[in-house]
Amino acid sequence: MLGALAKKLFGSSNDRRVKGYQPRVNAINALEAEVSQLSDEALRARTETFKQQLANGAKLDDLLVPAFATVREAAKRVLGQRHFDVQLIGGMVLHEGAIAEMKTGEGKTLVATLPVYLNALAGKGVHVVTVNDYLARRDAEWMGKIYNFLGLSFGIIVHGLDDEERQRAYASDITYGTNNEFGFDYLRDNMKYEVAQMSQRGHHFAIVDEVDSILIDEARTPLIISGPLDDKSDLYVAIDKVLPGLVKGDYEVDEKQRTVALTEAGNEHIEQLLREAGLLKDGDLYDSVNVTLVHHVNQALRAHALFTRDKDYIVRNDEVVIIDEFTGRMMPGRRYSEGLHQALEAKEGVTVQPENATLASITFQNYFRLYKKLAGMTGTAGTEADEFEQIYKLEVVEIPTNVPVARIDDDDEVYRSFPEKVKSIIKELERASERLQPVLVGTASIEKSEQIAEMLVAAGFKQIDFSQPNALDSLYSAARTGKSTKQFAVLNARFHEQEAFIVAEAGVPGAITIATNMAGRGTDIKLGGNVEMRVSIETAGMEEGPEKQAKIVEIEAEVARFKEIVLNASETIELEPAKGSRPAKTMTRPGGLYIIGTERHESRRIDNQLRGRGGRQGDPGRSKFFLSLQDDLMRIFGSDRMDGMLQKLGLQEDEAIVHPWINKAVEKAQGKVEARNFDIRKNILKYDDVMNDQRKVVFEQRRDFMRAASVRETIDDMRHGVVEDTVSRRIPEDAYPEQWDAAGLREDVATYLNLELPIEDWAKEEGIADAELRERIRKIADDDYTARIERNTDEVMTYIEKQVLLQTLDHLWREHLVTLDHLRQVIGWRGYAQRDPLNEYKQEAFELFDSLIGRLREQVTGNLMRVEVRFDQPPEDGQGFGQGGSDALPPPPAGFFAGQPQFAATDGDLAVAERNPADPASWGKVGRNELCPCGSGKKFKHCHGQFV
Known part of the structure; x- marks a missing residue:
């Protein structure tokens, strides 16, 4: 009670910290008039002035106020966007190496330009980390205009670049890229044989966008670079054919712990099946000679019992592609280890790729702790504040919104079964469609999103086909006439190519968008639609001129009209039927984007991310979650007891229970899951820290060897x-x-x-x-x-x-x-x-x-002590040093033995040279830069070659 009173009187520690930034915000604002008078050249010249001041001993903190003022002015001139005061505060939090929690739509991408520019002045490189390649490209090209205007360079690291392109990107002042690419580049660098071949030039400062997704959700799985082992694809396929012979009592599944184990009866049954298939020939299953067979059986059992197609993975182009359990995004190139991925490939009947052995690995925790200064930004970090503090020493600072949030978050509705819940959701969507209110429907997996899509089609809704040109024309047409079209779009990993376009237009009147957790993170849902997206599509191919300008003006006017329609799409709900002359109680629910959650996720943070898609920048909005006792979270955490209780209370079919206590009970269950997941990650990290200490020693020693002229x-x-x-x-x-x-x-x-x-x-x-x-x-x-x-x-x-x-x-x-x-x-x-x-x-x-x-x-x-060198003529195909095997020495760096013949390491006595040093006629063709065969030790061009 006293704590609550003190908080009311003096504010929270977060409030006090935010207020502490205000003097510098005032100082930046005071410089605005002066900086705005500068010419473009004079504004750009400030960059060199700042660099000189740093060279003369100034600290980055000393330059914060003038540097932030410079970036704000550059953004106004280049992008037409001016940083709000709260964005300046967010930039200061990032510069201090903390996490800025800013609501969706508050402009985190623009906020990052402030600390990025300031820290890039040191010349040591700044990394901006995003969750996918699209955002890396978009943010770099978008914000890169500011950096170029101010005389700084930027690069982009995405999948598919070669070594030279990566080196150029990392050599830039600012480098945008995904967390996977940064981590893999670090591992690849520590597998190179020359310093000149390495890409990264250090880990000075990084800002992680969607920091909760990258440092929490994806931190469960380490980054691994692997190489192929012997091909055992036939064994995986053979075992997969045996497995369907097992019956339910042969194994036990623990969904909470994500484990599956054979029972005693199951062991006997699987042994019998393996013997019949000719796979088990000697002894019992658990004899030492059959240890490999046991491993393959266990992985096949996991693949069948624990992993579900279109939830944990999808099958695409003859390969099994992992789906991130938190973001719903595909992770191409990522594979489960220890044969699990091969077991899934056998299960789905696609080509089984060879099993791999680990060549190098690192966890995201240990990679990002390499940075001397680390910062992050997201809309949802508060629920994981303890983990950020314990693992990364990062403090979470909540930044106030520029305009107060106007979204209404309704209590959850809980139904007994999944069909009842979906029926209620469909009714809600029909009402929203009639009043042209755009709806974003959040689901937990591809499987669930497609189930709901099928039910919507059965109820008379029509799915938009984005493979067709002008897919949204009918939606725009309906919005213009004010009639409902009952059309919906599906956004999941199958349609990730259209992700940005689908999300950008999710705010059009009457639009219904069914999304997995990916929910287009990084792309704002603007009420009425996205002007920039429509302009880029509808004016594609048009030449600059009056016609194109007229089209842009037309689009801007229409989006403004659409926004008014969405803002006015409110709903009046009757809370209690009228009794006699007593008037009915009603409640008005606002227009704007309507967020419908089809189930609660394991983490409250994921739910908050979904809610945060609505109500951006002070827009009105509404959110509600529809739950059933058959949802994964409810089912795993004791829905049987709850179902019995609700039946005793007389809950009828299609009837929902709604109460704030239900919300609190669900959130309590989510909190337990979050705590358990944190313990798992913390325990994994404790073990990885042991390996990480050794990794640091090996990698540092390795770099010393590479840098040394001689070892x-x-x-x-x-x-x-x-x-x-x-x-x-x-x-x-x-x-x-x-x-x-x-x-x-x-x-x-x-x-x-x-x-x-x-x-x-x-x-x-x-x-x-x-x-x-x-x-x-x-x-x-x-x-x-x-x-x-x-x-x-x-x-x-x-x-x-x-x-x-x-x-x-x-x-x-x-x-x-x-x-x-x-x-x-x-x-x-x-x-x-x-x-x-x-x-x-x-x-x-x-x-x-x-x-x-x-x-x-x-x-x-x-x-x-065995190596000898054999002097041979260079092969005609141009192959270099030590070709012909995985253990052969790699080619020497360019220019090391330029023009010399091949050298090969051998494990025998000295190979007798075919050339006679005393007989030039036996030398054949000698390279100009080759050591002279006479044995003088000089290059041929400086010895006998000077006479040729």
């Missing part, structure tokens, strides 16, 4: 380390010579150093000590390697050393990732022994990493 010193240290380890392993400390394992040491020296040494004879020498033995081996190994460098030339060996070191590190790191993944899957069983699985995982992961370092030393040393 000879590292190679020497590794060789000496191998000698030390080998001797220590075979000769115990303070042991007598007769206790030494001299024969084992000789074998180890032959294996790791490629040296045949008389270790047994040395061990018999009078008074010899392990230190002396160690020194002899080290000296002989060093001398042998020095001779190898002289034979193969220092330049060539310098290159080969770096490539062998990098390739061996990559190979061992990939094996390490697989081992850690397997360890993580089974470490939970340690809990039954009263041991903390996380601590056990940390300890074993450290031991595995220590083992990796030891094996790296041994393998690099063993390879380099």
Whole structure:
């Protein structure tokens, strides 16, 4: 009570923080008159002035007021848009590295230009992260006009770019792109073999648009770059044919935990089916020889019992495409791991792609924590504020709207069955269509959106075919005449190409749009329609001139008329029938966009996103959710008890229960789901942090190797380390010579150093000590390697050393990732022994990493102590260095051995050169930049070639 009183008197901490920005807002406004008097050239010149001030020691905070004033003026001139005061506050919040929660339609895209410009002045690159390629392109091209006007460059990172295009984009002052592309580029960069081939130039500052979607929803799944393993497609198909033989009692499904397991009877039944199919030949299913078969059976069972077509994935162009469970968007290129995707492909009868092994991986949490400063913006972050704070150290600041929200949010209506609910929704849509009020119908999956679409068609509605030209002409025509057309559009992952167009026109009078969670995030639904979208479509192909201008004026006038129709599409509801002379109670519901939710989602935030599509910029609007006890959330969280209770209370068919308590009960259930999901993500992150610490060490060491002109010193240290380890392993400390394992040491020296040494004879020498033995081996190994460098030339060996070191590190790191993944899957069983699985995982992961370092030393040393160089003529097809196998060395960088013949690493003794150094006639054609075959060590053009 005292807290509520204090909040009323002094405002919340959020209110106080927002007020704290007001002095700087006033200062920016005070500069507006001065800045507006500047010419375009003088305004642009301020950018160089700011950069010079930073070079002279000024801080970014010192430049905030003049820089924001400059961007506001540039936006007015280039886009015709002026930042509101609340947008200036949002820009300051982003600059401080926090999350700005701004309602839909408050202009977050424009807000971002303020901190982006200010931070780009430092010259270290600013990344703006969006949820899809369309928004990355749109926002970059739209806001890029401001940056270009002010003399800054911008680039776009989307799917399908080559390395050169990516490097140019990242070299720009500002780079727009999707979260997936930024993350994958980071992983790809750490698989390159030359610094010059890397794309990203650091992680200075990033602004994440739709930050809740990217950092919360998509954070469950790590980014993985994988490579193909052996093809087992026949096995997946064979097991999939067996699986339908199982009956319901053979397995148990836990929808809350998303798990499925065979029962005891199911184990016996599946064994029988596998034997009949000839797949199980030896022993029982759980014998060690059948461990692979068990894995495939479990994945096939998951594919059939837990994953639903058109909800979790869709089948398109002979492939299974994952659907994001939160946004409803397709995720092309993303595949489930551990054979699950192959199991789904077998289930759906499409081509089964080879299973992949992880080459590199990172979670979104750990990728975005690489940034020195991170900020985000969204309309819905408050419910996840704790997670943002704990995981990313990001504070959520709620920015007030420019105009108060006028949307009315009605209480939920709860029905007993799904058909009853849909029947009520259809009646609601018919009434809205009659008064020409546009409606956005939100669904939780493609499957549900298409079910409702089918029911609407059965009720006499007609689906708009966007593949036809002028698809919306009949809708526009009906709006002009004021008659209902009962037409609707479906927006889900199947129609994502038309997403922006469908959403842009969802505010036309009488429009009904059925959408999954994607709901066109990033595109405003403007009442009356979207002028820009209609102009771009209806004037396509028209030349600039009076005719085109007249068409634009006509469109603008019509959209304005349509907006008036929508604003006036209010509804008066009778709350209670009249009794005698007593007048009936009525309630007026406003016009504007009407949001209908067909079910509650697991997260309150997703529901708030849907509601937020209406009531933008002070527009009127209305929202209502229609629920049934058969909805996933209600069914999983105890609808059986509720159904019995409602029947006892006498709830009739087609009758709904409406009460604020229902809303609170549903929100409480959602809160529990959110907390459980947070715990899952937090637990995943704890384990990934262990791998991330190791990843940082490996990637940083790898970059150091790439930047170094030579890694000879590292190679020497590794060789000496191998000698030390080998001797220590075979000769115990303070042991007598007769206790030494001299024969084992000789074998180890032959294996790791490629040296045949008389270790047994040395061990018999009078008074010899392990230190002396160690020194002899080290000296002989060093001398042998020095001779190898002289034979193969220092330049060539310098290159080969770096490539062998990098390739061996990559190979061992990939094996390490697989081992850690397997360890993580089974470490939970340690809990039954009263041991903390996380601590056990940390300890074993450290031991595995220590083992990796030891094996790296041994393998690099063993390879380099055997490598020799063969001088051949370049192949006629123009192929370069070390072709012909996945383990061959990659080509050297451009210009490293320009014009020289091919060099190939071999695992044998020195390959005899076919050229005789003393006989120029045996040399054949020699490249101008090739080392002269005479053995002088000079390039051919500077030796015998100068006479040619």
